[in-house]
Amino acid sequence: xxxxxxxxxxxxxxxxxxxxxxxxxxxxxxxxxxxxxxxxxxxxxxxxxxxxxxxxxxxxxxxxxxxxxxxxxxxxxxxxxxxxxxxxxxxxxxxxxxxxxxxxxxxxxxxxxxxxxxxxxxxxxxxxxxxxxxxxxxxxxxxxxxxxxxxxxxxxxxxxxxxxxxxxxxxxxxxxxxxxxxxxxxxxxxxxxxxxxxxxxxxxxxxxxxxxxxxxxxxxxxxxxxxxxxxxxxxxxxxxxxxxxxxxxxxxxxxxxxxxxxxxxxxxxxxxxxxxxxx
Numbered sequence: 001x002x003x004x005x006x007x008x009x010x011x012x013x014x015x016x017x018x019x020x021x022x023x024x025x026x027x028x029x030x031x032x033x034x035x036x037x038x039x040x041x042x043x044x045x046x047x048x049x050x051x052x053x054x055x056x057x058x059x060x061x062x063x064x065x066x067x068x069x070x071x072x073x074x075x076x077x078x079x080x081x082x083x084x085x086x087x088x089x090x091x092x093x094x095x096x097x098x099x100x101x102x103x104x105x106x107x108x109x110x111x112x113x114x115x116x117x118x119x120x121x122x123x124x125x126x127x128x129x130x131x132x133x134x135x136x137x138x139x140x141x142x143x144x145x146x147x148x149x150x151x152x153x154x155x156x157x158x159x160x161x162x163x164x165x166x167x168x169x170x171x172x173x174x175x176x177x178x179x180x181x182x183x184x185x186x187x188x189x190x191x192x193x194x195x196x197x198x199x200x201x202x203x204x205x206x207x208x209x210x211x212x213x214x215x216x217x218x219x220x221x222x223x224x225x226x227x228x229x230x231x232x233x234x235x236x237x238x239x240x241x242x243x244x245x246x247x248x249x250x251x252x253x254x255x256x257x258x259x260x261x262x263x264x265x266x267x268x269x270x271x272x273x274x275x276x277x278x279x
Contacts, residue, residue: 004125007200008099011123012076014204015103018211019074022105023059025215026072029222030064038064040072045265047077054078058268062275066114066226070107071271076100077262085261090195091126098262099125102133103211104255106272107218112238114225115139115146115187116245118272119214120255121207131207132194134169135214136177137221138187140241141234146224147188150217154191157213161206169193179248186248239278246277 023040031037038061046055056075061067078099086092102122109116121133137150151170158166173192178185191210196203249256249272259269 004129007123007129007204008101008125011204012101014208014211015074015101015121018208018215019057019059019072019103022072022215023061025219026061026067026070026107029219029226030061030066034065038062038067043267045268047079047263047265056265056268058265058271060271064110066109066111066222068108068110069275071105073104073268073271075102075264075268077264079262082261085257089124089126090130091128093127095127097126104271105214108242108274109222111225111228112140112230112234113143113228114222115143116242116274117214117218117221118190119211119218121210123204123207128197129200130195130197131203132196133207133210134173134190134192135210135217136173136187136190136192138241138245140238146221149220150188150190153213153217157209158191161202161209165193165206166191177248179244179252181247181251182244184244186244236278239276242274242277243279246273249273 027039040059040061042057042059044057047053054077059072061070080096081089081098086096104120107117116138119135123131155166169191173190176192256269
């Protein structure tokens with residue numbers, strides 16, 4: 001596929017289609033046996049032309065029976081990186097112009113037995129182009145069986161594309177989702193990749209499969225844990241772990257820094273933060 005226009009069109013369509021699928025399936029879980037139906041609310045936003053153009057759509061579900069807060073964001077933006085940020089991005093030596101599309105999902109649950117879930121994938125173009133993204137789970141209560149299942153599914157998916165992807169992308173995740181100021185990992189790990197630019201069609205197929213396996217894993221975990229009983233002590237552990245989550249996203253997260261440096265929508269950028277946390 002030689003046309004950049006087609007590549008932009010196809011990636012943007014995929015991220016939107018995946019958003020719709022995730023919201024549909026999450027609403028199914030939320031409303032399956034509920035007397036009061038809760039749905040995602042959507043709001044569109046546009047970027048300031050001072051820094052860049054484009055925009056996105058925020059889908060948020062709050063205060064449900066299953067989900068305490070879950071956000072599913074999509075965006076398509078373009079413009080120029082500021083002079084301080086562009087040196088950190090490949091392909092910006094001669095020009096600071098960029099184009100980017102992507103999807104980001106963060107779910108925080110009422111039940112402390114269900115881990116917080118995070119997933120995102122993106123496609124970025126400067127004078128170079130690449131895919132990036134990944135997923136991780138952040139439990140507040142240890143569950144080795146859940147962790148084993150999570151990584152088995154990731155390894156199976158990765159190995160369908162490249163025998164080295166799981167090992168490499170798992171290591172990337174372990175290094176990235178780490179709180180250096182506390183010397184501890186954020187959660188049970190997962191996979192994380194960036195600057196993936198080997199063969200466009202293959203890279204796009206892998207990125208799509210990352211999204212598909214995230215939804216498969218999320219549905220499996222929710223299904224198994226949604227009816228498990230929990231205590232006030234469990235909730236306390238959840239709030240403490242959420243504080244760690246907030247610390248990482250505010251101090252170290254690349255997506256947060258990217259959004260703030262390109263004039264992004266503040267509500268979309270901070271969608272990942274939990275509704276309640278405790279220190």
